[in-house]
Amino acid sequence: MTAYVISEVEMRDPDGFEAYRALAAKTIAQYGGHYLVRGGKVELAEGNLPPKAIVIVEFPSMERLKEWYASPEYADALKIRAGALERRLLFVEGVVPA
Numbered sequence: 516m517t518a519y520v521i522s523e524v525e526m527r528d529p530d531g532f533e534a535y536r537a538l539a540a541k542t543i544a545q546y547g548g549h550y551l552v553r554g555g556k557v558e559l560a561e562g563n564l565p566p567k568a569i570v571i572v573e574f575p576s577m578e579r580l581k582e583w584y585a586s587p588e589y590a591d592a593l594k595i596r597a598g599a600l601e602r603r604l605l606f607v608e609g610v611v612p613a
Contacts, residue, residue: 517609518577520548520584522570524602531599538592546583548574577608 526532543549551573557566574580583589584606596602 518574518580519607520572521605524568528599535595535599542588548572
């Protein structure tokens with residue numbers, strides 16, 4: 516079943532953010548993932564928290580997503596991410612419509 520990484524992102528360091536994005540994109544592709552949403556305008560429709568940048572990545576399965584997240588290749592990106600951005604990260608399993 517398809518799985519998704521949903522990130523709510525706030526940039527701290529522009530140079531580090533670009534370095535992280537480049538490395539993360541490479542590792543995502545390596546593990547069979549692809550971007551569905553990567554930035555773009557965000558509008559608040561309900562609620563009261565200010566919207567942040569949203570990134571959504573699709574993987575073929577939750578197992579593959581978790582392999583990517585725990586991979587040594589992505590570990591290098593995580594080292595950069597620590598100072599480059601703050602984020603909220605969710606792993607969501609896709610649901611097949613009835």
